[in-house]
Amino acid sequence: MAGLTPKTTRRIGLAQMQMSSDTDQNLDHAREMVRQLAQSGAEIVCLPELFRSPYFPREGNTSHFELAEPIQGPSTEALSRLAAELQVVLIVPIFEKREAGLYHNTAVVIDADGQVAHTYRKMHIPDDPYFYEKFYFAPGDLGFHAADCRAGRIATLICWDQWFPEAARLVALDGAQMLFYPTAIGWIDGEDDDENAAQRESWLTVQRAHAIANGVFVIAVNRVGQEENLNFFGSSFVCDPQGRILEQAAADKEQALIVEIDLNRIQEMRQGWPFLRDRRIDAYADLDKRFRR
Amino acid sequence: MAGLTPKTTRRIGLAQMQMSSDTDQNLDHAREMVRQLAQSGAEIVCLPELFRSPYFPREGNTSHFELAEPIQGPSTEALSRLAAELQVVLIVPIFEKREAGLYHNTAVVIDADGQVAHTYRKMHIPDDPYFYEKFYFAPGDLGFHAADCRAGRIATLICWDQWFPEAARLVALDGAQMLFYPTAIGWIDGEDDDENAAQRESWLTVQRAHAIANGVFVIAVNRVGQEENLNFFGSSFVCDPQGRILEQAAADKEQALIVEIDLNRIQEMRQGWPFLRDRRIDAYADLDKRFRR
Numbered sequence: 366m367a368g369l370t371p372k373t374t375r376r377i378g379l380a381q382m383q384m385s386s387d388t389d390q391n392l393d394h395a396r397e398m399v400r401q402l403a404q405s406g407a408e409i410v411c412l413p414e415l416f417r418s419p420y421f422p423r424e425g426n427t428s429h430f431e432l433a434e435p436i437q438g439p440s441t442e443a444l445s446r447l448a449a450e451l452q453v454v455l456i457v458p459i460f461e462k463r464e465a466g467l468y469h470n471t472a473v474v475i476d477a478d479g480q481v482a483h484t485y486r487k488m489h490i491p492d493d494p495y496f497y498e499k500f501y502f503a504p505g506d507l508g509f510h511a512a513d514c515r516a517g518r519i520a521t522l523i524c525w526d527q528w529f530p531e532a533a534r535l536v537a538l539d540g541a542q543m544l545f546y547p548t549a550i551g552w553i554d555g556e557d558d559d560e561n562a563a564q565r566e567s568w569l570t571v572q573r574a575h576a577i578a579n580g581v582f583v584i585a586v587n588r589v590g591q592e593e594n595l596n597f598f599g600s601s602f603v604c605d606p607q608g609r610i611l612e613q614a615a616a617d618k619e620q621a622l623i624v625e626i627d628l629n630r631i632q633e634m635r636q637g638w639p640f641l642r643d644r645r646i647d648a649y650a651d652l653d654k655r656f657r658r
Numbered sequence: 659m660a661g662l663t664p665k666t667t668r669r670i671g672l673a674q675m676q677m678s679s680d681t682d683q684n685l686d687h688a689r690e691m692v693r694q695l696a697q698s699g700a701e702i703v704c705l706p707e708l709f710r711s712p713y714f715p716r717e718g719n720t721s722h723f724e725l726a727e728p729i730q731g732p733s734t735e736a737l738s739r740l741a742a743e744l745q746v747v748l749i750v751p752i753f754e755k756r757e758a759g760l761y762h763n764t765a766v767v768i769d770a771d772g773q774v775a776h777t778y779r780k781m782h783i784p785d786d787p788y789f790y791e792k793f794y795f796a797p798g799d800l801g802f803h804a805a806d807c808r809a810g811r812i813a814t815l816i817c818w819d820q821w822f823p824e825a826a827r828l829v830a831l832d833g834a835q836m837l838f839y840p841t842a843i844g845w846i847d848g849e850d851d852d853e854n855a856a857q858r859e860s861w862l863t864v865q866r867a868h869a870i871a872n873g874v875f876v877i878a879v880n881r882v883g884q885e886e887n888l889n890f891f892g893s894s895f896v897c898d899p900q901g902r903i904l905e906q907a908a909a910d911k912e913q914a915l916i917v918e919i920d921l922n923r924i925q926e927m928r929q930g931w932p933f934l935r936d937r938r939i940d941a942y943a944d945l946d947k948r949f950r951r
Contacts, residue, residue, distance in 0.1 A: 489936045508941055528933050530823030530871055531942050538950045567870050567901050574867030577860050578823050608860050640821050643782045646946045648801055649824050653939045657831045 373629045375516055377543070377582075378407030378453075379622040380416075381601040381614045383590035388417045388432065392440065396447055398621050399455060407623050408477075409454035409516035413588040414524050414547040415470065416458055420592055425500040433462035436484060441473050449479030454516045456586075458523065458547040460501075461486070470502040472521040472547055476514045483512030483521070488532065491525040495553055495595055498525070511541035517628060524548045527568065527585070531652065533575035541581055542628055546572065548587040551597035565598055565616075573608035580606040580635040582626050589619060606634040666922045668809055670836070670875075671700030671746075672915040673709075674894040674907045676883035681710045681725065685733065689740055691914050692748060700916050701770075702747035702809035706881040707817050707840040708763065709751055713885055718793040726755035729777060734766050742772030747809045749879075751816065751840040753794075754779070763795040765814040765840055769807045776805030776814070781825065784818040788846055788888055791818070804834035810921060817841045820861065820878070824945065826868035834874055835921055839865065841880040844890035858891055858909075866901035873899040873928040875919050882912060899927040 380398040384391050395412055402410050415421075417440055421429040434440060440459050448455045454477050461471035470490070474483035486505030490498045509532050511520040520536035520543075527546050536544060550568060552561045576583040582605060589599035602613040603624040614620040635641060651657050673691040677684050688705055695703045708714075710733055714722040727733060733752050741748045747770050754764035763783070767776035779798030783791045802825050804813040813829035813836075820839050829837060843861060845854045869876040875898060882892035895906040896917040907913040928934060944950055 488938050488941060491936065493930075493932075504938070509944075525936070528871060528931065529937065530827065530867070531937070531945060534823065535942070535944055535950075538944060538947060540949075540951050563900055563902060570863055570901050571867045571870045574823070574864045574871075577864050578821060578867075607856055608863050609856060637786075638821065639786075641949070643784065643818070644822065644824070644948070645781050645797065646948055648781060649828070649946050651802075651828055651831060652824060652945050653942050654831060655937070655939055656833075656934070657828070658833050 374625055374627050376406045376408050377584055377603055377624045377626060378402030378410035379584065379586045379601045379603070379614065379624070380410055380412050381586060381589055381599050381620045381622065382413055382416055383619050384416065384419050384588060384592070386419055391417050392443060396443070399444070399447055399453065400451065402621050402623060403451040403453040405623050407453060409456070409514070409519070411456040411545045411547060411584060411586040412458055413586050414458045414549040415460055416588070417460065420549050420588070420595060420597070422498045422501055423495050423593060423595055425497045429501070430468065433460045433468050435462055436471065436473055436481070441475065441481070445475050445479040448475045448477060452477045454514045456521055456545050456547060467503055468501055469505060470498065470523055472523055474512060474514055474519065474521060482514045483510070485521045485523070487523040487526065489525045489529050509535035509539070511536050511539040517542045519543045519545060521545045521547065524550060527572055530575065530578065533579055537579035537581050542631055543582045543584060544575065546583070546585040548585050549597060550587055551595040554594040554596065565600060569600070569602070569610070573604050573610070576604045576606055577608040578640060580631050580638070580640070582606060589617065606631050667918055667920050669699045669701050670877055670896055670917045670919060671695030671703035672877065672879045672894045672896070672907065672917070673703055673705050674879060674882055674892050674913045674915065675706055675709055676912050677709065677712050677881060677885070679712055684710050685736060689736070692740055692746065693744065695914050695916060696744040696746040698916050700746060702749070702807070702812070704749040704838045704840060704877060704879040705751060706879050707751045707842040708753055709881070710753065713842050713881070713888060713890070715791045715794055716788050716886060716888055718790045722794070723761065726753045726761050728755055729764065729766055729774070734768065734774070738768050738772040741768045741770060745770045747807045749814055749838050749840060760796055761794055762798060763791065763816055765816055767805060767807055767812065767814060775807045776803070778814045778816070780816040780819065782818045782822050802828035802832070804829050804832040810835045812836045812838060814838045814840065817843060820865055823868065823871065826872055830872035830874050835924055836875045836877060837868065839876070839878040841878050842890060843880055844888040847887040847889065858893060862893070862895070866897050866903070869897045869899055870901040871933060873924055873931070873933070875899060882910065899924050
C-alpha cells in the first residue's frame with residue numbers, strides 16, 4: 366500500500382504504587398511515577414484503583430466519604446495538567462462524589478491533551494469481608510464502553526469487574542484494543558500460602574482468558590503493600606491477545622513498568638482464532654437472567 | 659440437620675482415546691475404556707468428540723457424510739446397553755444424521771439406566787485450515803442447557819464452544835455443576851514448539867477461567883495421536899471451581915483417567931467469590947449484538 370504506515374506499537378506504563386495515609390503525598394507520588402514512566406517513553410499510564418488513599422473499604426465508616434471528590438476535582442485537575450505537559454494519556458481512578466449521598470468508584474481517562482476522554486463507573490461492586498464496597502459505591506450507570514484516545518481505543522474496567530466475562534466482552538464489542546483494570550486486590554492475613562497463591566493464580570487466569578476470548582491486550586495495575594490486615598499483592602501485568610503474560614511486576618514492592626505492545630497482534634490473533642465470527646448471538650438472550658431455574 | 663447426608667463426591671472418568679480408521683474398532687475400544695473406568699469406580703465417563711472415526715473435518719469431502727448416524731443409532735444403542743450394564747453415566751459424542759442433508763456435531767448424555775438424559779448439538783462451529791466443520795455441521799438449535807443425571811446436574815459443550823464464555827455462563831445459570839467438553843484439538847504440522855505450547859496454554863487458560871467465573875467443575879476430554887498432518891494433543895483435564903487443575907493426562911498417549919471431585923467445593927467457592935450475586939443483568943443486553951459499532 367502507498368503512503369505512510371502508521372505506528373502500531375504502544376508503550377504502556379503501569380504504576381504499581383504503595384499508598385500512604387497522606388492523600389497529598391499519594392498524589393505527589395503518583396505524579397512522580399507518571400513523570401518517570403512518561404520520560405521513559407510511556408504513551409499511556411494507568412494508576413491503581415483509588416490511588417489517593419489507603420483502601421478505605423476495608424471497613425464501613427461514614428467518615429471516609431470525606432475522601433470523595435468530583436470528576437472535575439483535585440485529582441483529575443492535577444493529572445490533566447500533567448497529562449498535557451507530558452503529552453501522555455492517563456487512567457486516573459478516583460473515589461467519585463457525584464452528589465450528596467451518591468458516590469462511585471470511577472476511572473477517568475485523560476487524553477494526552479489534558480481533556481477527559483472517557484469516564485467509567487465501576488459496574489460490579491464487591492462486598493466481602495474487608496472489601497465492603499457496597500457500603501460506599503453505587504453501582505455504575507454508564508455501562509461498558511470503549512473510547513478513543515491518543516494511544517488507541519481503550520476501555521477501563523475496575524477490579525471486581527475482572528471476574529465477569531460479560532464486561533470484557535462488551536468493551537471488546539465496542540472496539541477496545543486495550544483493556545485496563547485498575548485494581549486493589551490483596552490477601553487477608555491468616556490465610557495460608559497455598560490458598561494465597563491459588564487466589565492470585567485465579568485472578569491472573571480469569572483476566573488472561575478475557576484477552577484470549579476477545580483478542581485484546583489486558584493490563585492490570587494493582588496496588589502493593591500491607592494495609593492493616595490486607596496485603597495487596599501487586600503482580601500487575603500486561604498480557605497479549607493470546608493470553609501470554611508479556612511482563613509482570615513483583616508481588617511485594619512498588620514498580621514502574623513499561624511494556625511495549627504491538628496492536629497488529631490483535632488482528633493476527635483474531636484471524637487465527639475467529640471467535641467474533643462464530644458467536645451465537647441468536648442464543649445468548651438468557652445472559653440477562655439472574656438464573657435460569 | 660437430621661437425616662442422611664448425601665454423598666457429595668463424584669468419580670469422573672476421562673477416556674483420552676487415539677482413533678483408528680476402523681469405526682467398529684473405535685467403538686470396541688471405547689467400550690473397553692468405559693468398562694475399565696467403571697470397574698475402577700467412575701460414575702460418569704466422557705468420550706472424546708467424534709470418537710467413532712478419525713477427525714474427518716480435516717478435509718471437506720462429501721463421502722464422510724456416510725459416517726453419520728442418528729441419535730438412536732449404533733453408537734448410542736451400544737453404549738446405552740453398556741451404561742445400564744455398568745450403571746455408569748456416559749457422554750457419547752456422535753456425528754449426528756438428523757435428516758438427509760442435515761448433520762450435527764452432537765453429544766448424547768446416557769444416564770446410568772441406559773436412557774438418554776440429554777442431547778446437545780454443538781452451537782459454535784469452527785472453520786479453520788484443517789478444521790472445516792462448517793462444511794459438515796449445521797449449527798446446533800437446542801441452545802445451552804444443563805440436565806440431571808445420576809452423577810449430578812451436568813452440561814456438555816463441545817470443543818470450539820470452549821472459547822466462548824457465553825456458553826459456559828449459560829449452562830452454569832441453568833444449574834450445571836460439572837461442565838464437560840468432548841474435544842478434538844491438535845497442532846498442525848510445521849508450527850514451532852513455542853507456538854504449540856502457547857496454543858495449549860491458551861486452551862487450558864480459557865477453560866480454567868470458565869470454572870472460576872462460574873464456580874463449576876470443568877472436564878475436557880481430548881483425543882490424542884497423529885492423524886495425517888494433525889497432532890491431537892490430549893492433555894485432558896479436570897479443574898475445580900477455583901480453576902485448579904486436579905489432574906491432567908499426557909499430551910502424547912492414550913489414558914484412562916479417574917478424578918474424584920467434591921461437589922461441596924462449588925458452594926464453598928461461590929460463597930467466597932459471589933459472582934452470581936453481582937452480575938449486572940440490567941447492562942448485558944448488547945451481548946446479543948455481533949459488534950457494537
